[in-house]
Amino acid sequence: MSVPRYWREIPSRYRLIGSKCVNCGKTYFPPRRVCRECGSVNLREVKLSEQGRIITWATIYDPPRGFEKYVPYIVAIVELDDGTRIMTQITDCEPDEIQIGTRVRAVFRKIREEGESGIIYYGYKFKPLK
Amino acid sequence: MRKVAVIAIGYTKVKEHWGLSIRDLFTEAAIMALNEVTIDRVDALYVGNMSSGYCQHQEHLGALMADYIGLKSPPAVKIEAAGASGGMALREGIQAVASGLHDFVVVGGVEKMSDVLTPDITYAMAMAADQEYEAFIGVTFTALNAMIKRAYQHKFGVSDELIATLPVHCHDMASKNPYAQYPFKITIEQVLSSPFVAEPLRLLECSSPADGAAILILCPLEKAKKFTDTPIEIAGIGAATDTIALYQRDDFTTFKATIEAANMAYKMAHIKPEEVDVAEIHDSFSITGVISLEDLGFFKKGTAAKAISEGEIAPGGKIAVNTFGGLKARGHPVGATGVYQVVEVVKQLRGEAGKNQVDDAETGLTQNIGGVGGTVTVYIFRRID
Amino acid sequence: MTKEAGIIGYGAYIPIYRVKACEIGKIWGNYNGHVPIMEKAVAGIDEDLVTISVEAAKYAIRRAKINPKEIGAVYIGTESKPYAVKPSGTIVAEAIGATPLVVTADFEFACKAGTEAFQACIDHVLSGRIKYAMAIGADTAQGRPGDQLEYTAASGGAAFIFTKKSNKTLAYCEGAVSFVTDTPDFWRRAYEHYPMHAERFTGEPAYFYHIINSVRTLMENMGLKPSDFKYAVFHQPNAKFPVKVAKKLGFTMDQIKPGLLSPYIGNCYAGSSLVGFAATLDVANPGDRILLASYGSGAGSDAFSFVVQDIILEKRNPIPSVRDMIGVRKYIDYSTYVKFRGKIRA
Numbered sequence: 001m002s003v004p005r006y007w008r009e010i011p012s013r014y015r016l017i018g019s020k021c022v023n024c025g026k027t028y029f030p031p032r033r034v035c036r037e038c039g040s041v042n043l044r045e046v047k048l049s050e051q052g053r054i055i056t057w058a059t060i061y062d063p064p065r066g067f068e069k070y071v072p073y074i075v076a077i078v079e080l081d082d083g084t085r086i087m088t089q090i091t092d093c094e095p096d097e098i099q100i101g102t103r104v105r106a107v108f109r110k111i112r113e114e115g116e117s118g119i120i121y122y123g124y125k126f127k128p129l130k
Numbered sequence: 131m132r133k134v135a136v137i138a139i140g141y142t143k144v145k146e147h148w149g150l151s152i153r154d155l156f157t158e159a160a161i162m163a164l165n166e167v168t169i170d171r172v173d174a175l176y177v178g179n180m181s182s183g184y185c186q187h188q189e190h191l192g193a194l195m196a197d198y199i200g201l202k203s204p205p206a207v208k209i210e211a212a213g214a215s216g217g218m219a220l221r222e223g224i225q226a227v228a229s230g231l232h233d234f235v236v237v238g239g240v241e242k243m244s245d246v247l248t249p250d251i252t253y254a255m256a257m258a259a260d261q262e263y264e265a266f267i268g269v270t271f272t273a274l275n276a277m278i279k280r281a282y283q284h285k286f287g288v289s290d291e292l293i294a295t296l297p298v299h300c301h302d303m304a305s306k307n308p309y310a311q312y313p314f315k316i317t318i319e320q321v322l323s324s325p326f327v328a329e330p331l332r333l334l335e336c337s338s339p340a341d342g343a344a345i346l347i348l349c350p351l352e353k354a355k356k357f358t359d360t361p362i363e364i365a366g367i368g369a370a371t372d373t374i375a376l377y378q379r380d381d382f383t384t385f386k387a388t389i390e391a392a393n394m395a396y397k398m399a400h401i402k403p404e405e406v407d408v409a410e411i412h413d414s415f416s417i418t419g420v421i422s423l424e425d426l427g428f429f430k431k432g433t434a435a436k437a438i439s440e441g442e443i444a445p446g447g448k449i450a451v452n453t454f455g456g457l458k459a460r461g462h463p464v465g466a467t468g469v470y471q472v473v474e475v476v477k478q479l480r481g482e483a484g485k486n487q488v489d490d491a492e493t494g495l496t497q498n499i500g501g502v503g504g505t506v507t508v509y510i511f512r513r514i515d
Numbered sequence: 516m517t518k519e520a521g522i523i524g525y526g527a528y529i530p531i532y533r534v535k536a537c538e539i540g541k542i543w544g545n546y547n548g549h550v551p552i553m554e555k556a557v558a559g560i561d562e563d564l565v566t567i568s569v570e571a572a573k574y575a576i577r578r579a580k581i582n583p584k585e586i587g588a589v590y591i592g593t594e595s596k597p598y599a600v601k602p603s604g605t606i607v608a609e610a611i612g613a614t615p616l617v618v619t620a621d622f623e624f625a626c627k628a629g630t631e632a633f634q635a636c637i638d639h640v641l642s643g644r645i646k647y648a649m650a651i652g653a654d655t656a657q658g659r660p661g662d663q664l665e666y667t668a669a670s671g672g673a674a675f676i677f678t679k680k681s682n683k684t685l686a687y688c689e690g691a692v693s694f695v696t697d698t699p700d701f702w703r704r705a706y707e708h709y710p711m712h713a714e715r716f717t718g719e720p721a722y723f724y725h726i727i728n729s730v731r732t733l734m735e736n737m738g739l740k741p742s743d744f745k746y747a748v749f750h751q752p753n754a755k756f757p758v759k760v761a762k763k764l765g766f767t768m769d770q771i772k773p774g775l776l777s778p779y780i781g782n783c784y785a786g787s788s789l790v791g792f793a794a795t796l797d798v799a800n801p802g803d804r805i806l807l808a809s810y811g812s813g814a815g816s817d818a819f820s821f822v823v824q825d826i827i828l829e830k831r832n833p834i835p836s837v838r839d840m841i842g843v844r845k846y847i848d849y850s851t852y853v854k855f856r857g858k859i860r861a
Contacts, residue, residue, distance in 0.1 A: 001266070009262055014610040028378075030263055036373075056284070056382060058276035059329040060268065064253040067268040069854070070560060075269045077277060077377045087264045087377040091561055092531055092845075095329065100284050108569040108610050109561040111267055120597055122565065122606060123267065130843055 001114070006121055013123040016050065016106060018084055019043040027084040050106040051129070052080035059095045066112050078104055078126055092127040103129045133351035134227045135361040135514070138166035139473045140345040144311040144461030147341040152179075152186050152242040153198045159238065159343035160199035167347060167357045173232035175199075175206035178219030178239035179465035181254045182208070185245045195238065212258035213414060215239060216344070216468025217498030217507030221369055223348050233349055239466035240343035251339045255464070258501035260375035272336055272415070273328040274376050274502045279417035280330055281382040286432035288420075290330070294321040295438040296419045297335055297458045302444075304455025306485035311340050311461030321416075335416035335458075342463035344470040351514070360480040365493075366399030366510030368392055374504035385503030388425035392497070392508045396427075399493075399510040403427035406449055406510070407491045408478045410471035412499040413456045422497055423451065426508070445488045453478060453486040468498035468507060479513040520637040520677050521684025521824070523581065523647065526574025527673035527793040527837045528567050529780055532557040533844045534852040536666045542849050543661045551666050551753035555781025557847065558655040558670035560855045564595045565603050567786075568651045569610045571674040575649065576611060578830050579676045583612040586676070587645035589619045590635055592628025592652045592785045593672075594703075596621055607651070618645075625701060626750055627811025628652060628785040629673070634817065636677040637688055648677045652809075654784035659709035660858055667753050669781025673789035685827040686796065686805070688819055690737045694729035695815035702813070712812075721814050722752065726760050729816035730808050737820060741765040744820075745803035748791040750810035751777035766806075773798050779841055785811075794837035801825045 011017040012030045019031035023040035029048060034041055057076035060067075067073070074090040076098075090098060091109060104126040111121040140163030142155055150158070156177070177191045188194070192206030209219040216239030223237035243251050252272075256265040259274060282288065298318055304310035316334060324333035354361030368391035373379060379386075396402060403426060411426065413419025423434040428449055429442075437443065443451035454460045454474045457467060475494030477483045483491075494511040534557050536550035558567065568591055576583050589608040596603050604619030622628045622635075629652015636648035653672020658665030680687040700721035703710035726749060734740060741747075747766045749757040754777055761771045774791035783790060788809040795805055803823040810816045853859055 005262070010609060012263075013266075015612055056277040056281040058273040058280065058331070059326070060270055060273050061325070061329070062252060062270065062272065062327045063249065064256055064265070064268065064270050065249040066253070068249065070268065073268060075267065075273050075277070077382075085377045087260075087267060087269060087375065089267055089561075092559060100280070107566075108573075109559075109566050110563055111561070120563075120565075121266070122610070125267075125561065 001121070003119060006119070014108065016048045016124060017045055018048045020046045027082060029084050029086050048084050049081040052078040052104060054090070054098055054100055054102045054104060055079050056100060057090065057098065074098070089125045090127065091125040098128060105129050131228045132230060134224050134348050134364045135351040135354035136346050136364065136472065136476050137349050137354050137358045137361050138163045138347035139476050140164070140166070141309065141470060141473050142343050143309040144340045144342040144463055146244040148244065150341070152182060152188065152240055153194060155242060155341060155343040156195050156238055156240045157198050159345045160236065163236070163345040163347055169234050169347070169357060172201045172204050172234050172236050174204050174223070174226050174235045175201060176219040176222045176235070176237045177206065177208045178215035178468060179208055179241060180210055180212050180215050181241065181243070181257070181464065184254045184257070185243060211505040212500035213412070213464050214468055214498045214500030214505040214507055215465035218369065218505065220346065220468060220472065220509065221367065221507060224364055224367060227348050227350055233353070235348045236345060237348060237469065238343060238345040239469035241463035241465040242341045243339040243463065244341050258374070258504065264375055270328060272331055275415040275418055276328040276331040277376065278382050278421070278502065282417055282421065285383050288432065288435050290322055291318055292435035292439055293416050293420055294318045294335065295435060296413055296416045297321055299438055299443060300413060300452050300456040300458040303453050303486055304459030307454045307460060310455040310459055311338065312455070312459045331415055337414050337457040337462035340461040340463045342461060342466045342470065344466050344473050346469060346472055361514050362476045362479050363512040363514050364509060365512040366395030366401070368394030368398070368508040369506065371505050372503050374501050376502045384421060384431065385425050385499065385506060387503050387506035388422060388497060388499070388508070391506045392426050395508040395510045399512070401493060401510065405493055406495045407493050408450045408453060408475060408488045409495040409497070410474050411451055411456065411497045413452060413458050414462060414499065418499065419456065422499070426495070426497060445486055450488040453483060453488065468496070471496035471498060472509065475511050479511060518641070519680040519687045519689060520640050521680035521687035522675050523678045523684050524575040524579025524676040525673065525793050525796060526571045526578060526834065527671070527790045527840065528570035528574065529556045529671040529790065529840050530558045530562055530567070531843055531845050532559055532847050532855065534847055534849065538849050539666055551755065552781055553778050555667060555669035556671050556783065557852055557855055562655070562670070563597045564593050564653055564655055565597060565606045567655065567670060567672045568603065568607045568653045568674065571653065571672050572607060572611050572649060572651060574834050575674040575676050578834055581647060581676070586613040586647045586649055587617055588636060588639050588648035589613055589617055590622055590632035590650050592622040592624070592630070592632040592650070593654050594623060594625055594628065594784060595655045595657065624815065625811035625813050626784045626787055627809040627815055627817055629789045630807070630809040630817035630819070633675065633819065634691060634693060637691065640677050640679055646678060650675050650677065652785040652789040654786050656782065656784040657709055657856065664712060667777070667782040669783045671780055671783035671790050672786035673793045675789070683826060684824055685830050686821045686823045688821055690733055690820045692729050692733040692736065692818045693815060694725055694732060696725070698814035700812045700814055717812065721812065722756055722810050723760055723763065725814050725816035726750070726808050726810050727763060729818035730764055730806065733818040733820060739820065743804055744770060744806045746773060746795045746799060747771050747806040748774035748788055748795050749808050750788040751775065751791060752782045752787070754778045776837070776841065790837060796827065797831070797836040797838065799823045799827060801827060
């Protein structure tokens with residue numbers, strides 16, 4: 001992944017910054033310029049909730065290039081407490097410890113590294129609330 | 131707007147063609163199609179393909195293929211819409227003919243996935259998803275569909291056994307198709323004991339990387355009979371998009387884009403779902419095919435898998451589906467699939483479908499999906515008597 | 516104008532994974548079962564110095580109830596930076612929302628790098644130039660496979676936010692001493708993967724000499740004796756050394772117990788004494804005096820005297836205490852441990 005592409009999204013990747021339509025209230029992650037619901041271009045940046053619940057998930061056994069050493073790992077769609085949905089990994093747990101509805105909270109983790117000499121990609125993951 | 135017809139088809143076997151390059155594949159299929167009819171010119175070429183840039187480091191496929199298949203410098207372009215590249219390339223070809231701009235148009239789809247290793251194929255396929263917020267965190271295309279399967283099973287309570295009936299059916303059909311990637315039957319037990327690729331989807335529920343090319347030649351319906359005794363009318367055209375990111379949808383158990391595209395096509399062809407005799411649907415994964423059968427209006431939500439288990443989609447059932455094996459067993463060379471589907475419906479409507487021929491097939495439907503329903507095309511075809 | 520710097524928020528983070536010392540011993544032929552600690556904390560495969568620092572820092576900010584944009588300095592003390600060249604501090608500062616008007620640096624002085632950051636933060640806030648200054652000590656320490664240090668090298672860290680002493684601070688610093696000599700007891704050359712150490716030399720002339728001198732100098736300067744302190748926290752490379760140095764200096768087991776965590780989590784290097792300090796603050800009461808003495812190989816010791824303030828009682832819930840955090844654990848075997856720590860070259 002190119003350095004500029006990673007860097008540009010850092011506020012969203014590190015701090016869960018999304019956007020909210022001032023007109024109709026719908027929230028988006030990542031931030032958008034145009035509201036899909038009402039067409040307004042009046043959207044402002046918001047920090048999204050850091051807790052939510054799992055609404056569906058899968059455990060990956062066949063990884064894409066770059067994720068080989070993390071297999072098996074869990075990916076899930078989480079609905080945050082403010083209603084925004086997000087795609088994320090679920091970490092620090094086994095697949096049999098979660099189900100649809102499990103409550104989770106955001107943590108800051110390594111996503112992967114660009115080999116031994118490239119940069120390290122950080123971002124959000126979620127883990128079950130104990 | 132003029133009506134458009136398919137007057138010729140061409141295709142290669144679907145497999146890992148180690149000895150054939152992407153241009154070789156496209157040329158082989160094109161030669162087959164150009165041999166079916168005698169036309170003195172081709173006005174435009176549309177090439178559906180998803181990943182030539184990543185897998186072959188080759189873009190500019192339109193000009194490349196126009197040259198290699200021996201056309202005399204027509205306008206040509208690569209059309210990309212992930213898995214729906216073939217379906218959308220067809221749309222471009224139809225528009226060119228329907229508008230009156232061109233008379234003879236070649237629409238092809240080609241994909242050559244075996245040029246790169248499996249983790250790279252997995253990486254390339256995830257380009258159909260949101261790169262920054264899905265692929266970035268390690269999501270694979272199979273994982274996205276696995277999440278859809280889990281959500282569907284949670285909502286409708288359909289078992290793994292029932293969902294597995296679709297790949298079993300597709301293999302049954304492919305066992306009589308000589309150009310299929312996997313021309314052999316499989317059982318539900320084999321499906322359910324195959325290893326997980328992304329739990330809850332197992333290996334035998336997933337279509338595999340493949341190479342292949344398929345070609346159509348289009349011309350205005352009013353001229354078609356001059357070139358073939360069996361022109362097939364493109365009676366309904368539908369296409370729609372949705373968010374490419376799965377997590378931005380409201381409901382994971384349906385593809386809104388399929389419903390919208392299907393409604394457009396049914397309306398244009400003046401038919402209802404019940405009137406379709408044969409359908410080639412997009413079963414990239416078992417669950418994707420099951421959901422598509424419902425979204426296309428053939429079965430009510432949550433009931434398609436049961437219907438499959440009761441024989442409803444075999445020839446002689448309510449509607450014959452994927453009679454050449456579908457994406458699972460005929461194969462899924464991604465950008466070519468949408469065109470293979472049309473080749474297969476055309477064969478059925480011409481009466482050239484061989485061992486899986488549907489009796490008196492008059493109306494056919496193809497459904498082609500890009501990503502997890504980010505793009506969907508639906509076409510209705512009609513036999514002209 | 517106050518002459519003391521106070522702590523307005525603190526937080527610690529220990530990864531959930533543990534490997535038992537006897538599990539390591541089994542692989543390397545230690546069948547006597549003599550192990551320097553019981554078990555140690557291991558960073559998960561998606562954790563590193565930066566992620567641990569961010570978690571600790573976020574707890575500190577929650578406890579402090581401040582706007583992270585007001586944090587004017589972020590210092591990370593560590594010897595396990597993920598980049599040899601590129602500041603970890605910028606990643607942490609960005610993740611917690613302290614950028615762009617912030618000074619950051621990565622400090623290095625083996626296991627006392629975290630308390631070095633304390634020294635800088637204290638002076639930053641006392642000068643009046645910076646309102647809140649955050650010091651983090653954290654590590655994902657690596658032990659050479661089969662070496663003595665492999666039993667204890669662990670992962671963890673803690674963050675402390677300093678500001679001028681006020682009724683909002685939960686403890687203030689009444690004195691600090693840094694005692695440093697050039698003593699090569701433990702080192703890692705550039706491009707080497709694992710550190711080297713001088714075995715028994717790391718004891719008396721290194722760990723004990725520097726801590727005893729920094730603490731005695733501090734107490735002399737301030738006219739204090741061991742019984743004036745309610746608690747004492749020492750750097751904890753294993754279970755024995757902190758107990759021994761406490762005894763030599765005249766501190767009791769009761770004084771060091773709340774902050775003595777190495778038997779359960781190992782030695783998280785620059786995080787070691789800081790995590791012990793955080794665990795002590797979790798149970799301390801207003802008016803308690805706490806000694807904090809770190810030790811960094813190379814070598815040196817920073818000694819501080821902190822006095823706990825009233826507001827500490829409000830700062831406990833709902834943030835988990837260090838003991839609570841340590842209680843959440845998943846045991847892994849040696850092969851998973853080496854995979855997590857990247858010791859297998861693929």
